[in-house]
Amino acid sequence: MFAIAIHGGAGVLSRGDLPTEQEREYLAGLETALDAGYELLERGSSSLDAAIAAVCVLEDNPLFNAGRGAVLNRDGVAELDASVMDGRTQEAGAVTGLKHVKNPIELARRVMDASAHVMLVGEGAEEFARLQGIELVSNEYFRTPVRQQQLQRLLHGVVTRENELAAFGTVGAVALDSHGNLAAATSTGGMTGKRWGRVGDSPVIGAGTYANNASCAVSATGHGEYFIRSVVAHDICAQVEYLRAPLRTAVDNVLAKMAKLGGNGGVIAIDARGEIVLEFNSEGMFRGQRSSAGKREVSIYR
Numbered sequence: 001m002f003a004i005a006i007h008g009g010a011g012v013l014s015r016g017d018l019p020t021e022q023e024r025e026y027l028a029g030l031e032t033a034l035d036a037g038y039e040l041l042e043r044g045s046s047s048l049d050a051a052i053a054a055v056c057v058l059e060d061n062p063l064f065n066a067g068r069g070a071v072l073n074r075d076g077v078a079e080l081d082a083s084v085m086d087g088r089t090q091e092a093g094a095v096t097g098l099k100h101v102k103n104p105i106e107l108a109r110r111v112m113d114a115s116a117h118v119m120l121v122g123e124g125a126e127e128f129a130r131l132q133g134i135e136l137v138s139n140e141y142f143r144t145p146v147r148q149q150q151l152q153r154l155l156h157g158v159v160t161r162e163n164e165l166a167a168f169g170t171v172g173a174v175a176l177d178s179h180g181n182l183a184a185a186t187s188t189g190g191m192t193g194k195r196w197g198r199v200g201d202s203p204v205i206g207a208g209t210y211a212n213n214a215s216c217a218v219s220a221t222g223h224g225e226y227f228i229r230s231v232v233a234h235d236i237c238a239q240v241e242y243l244r245a246p247l248r249t250a251v252d253n254v255l256a257k258m259a260k261l262g263g264n265g266g267v268i269a270i271d272a273r274g275e276i277v278l279e280f281n282s283e284g285m286f287r288g289q290r291s292s293a294g295k296r297e298v299s300i301y302r
Helices: 020-042 047-060 104-114 122-131 145-155 224-230 232-242 247-261
Strands: 003-010 080-086 092-098 119-121 171-176 182-188 209-211 216-222 265-271 276-280 285-291 296-299
Touching: 003 020, 003 047, 003 265, 003 276, 020 047, 020 171, 020 285, 020 296, 047 080, 047 104, 047 171, 047 182, 080 104, 080 209, 092 104, 092 122, 104 119, 104 122, 104 182, 119 122, 171 216, 171 265, 182 209, 182 216, 209 232, 216 224, 216 232, 224 232, 224 247, 232 247, 232 265, 247 265, 247 276, 265 285, 276 285
Parallel strands: 003 216, 092 119
Antiparallel strands: 003 171, 003 285, 080 092, 080 182, 171 182, 209 216, 216 265, 265 276, 285 296
């Protein structure tokens, strides 16, 4: 049994506000990422390799809020965050405040594999990237006209609905490989117009990303402050491991607790048996799943 699930952000536009052609483009992007990860699993690669491959595809797709096409901070600069976790070893790597790393998820993997640390920040992280031979690009590479327009609307006082594509979003993947190992990977540009070096949940192990072979793997997307306060990813895994809660129950419990605080968003999760849960309390969530049992689907709304 092997399987993979992905997300491309929660808090999307309502059905009537998302043009049909744009919806098709998002679904096609999800399919490409899903298949990239699945093909590695099919060849016997690790869950970590598969999750990272899927996230790299989403980082390279300007439709999603990660890598190229990430939202811009108040100064018009893309600042990128990412993290990975290996459920077999409990090793993790995270990066935040990147401005020049083409694929932040690859640097997060390198932090895990080639450093003594878990999280690297800003200039230090990019110095490490140079030493590791990670591809660097101009910050202009990440900016798109759509993201620049979204920032201008915010700066001119146009109130953005919480479920508008500009508001927030993240990409991520969780996977189970044929050896029974779990992994999770998450990447984001954060929130449009963020200031003061704001960091959300995506690079925070236990909040936006967590994986443990004893329980499950989780990647989150939504309003990061609430995911940090609720330690969402770890809480889900803890309920599965210690309370023996079914994965669906654990996800529902934790999202309900977060919602009481006012949090909006969703998670993708997979357990050691290959059960996949894709759940959210927002208008929708870009998501997909594929398994060796024959399931293959992508969707946005319920």
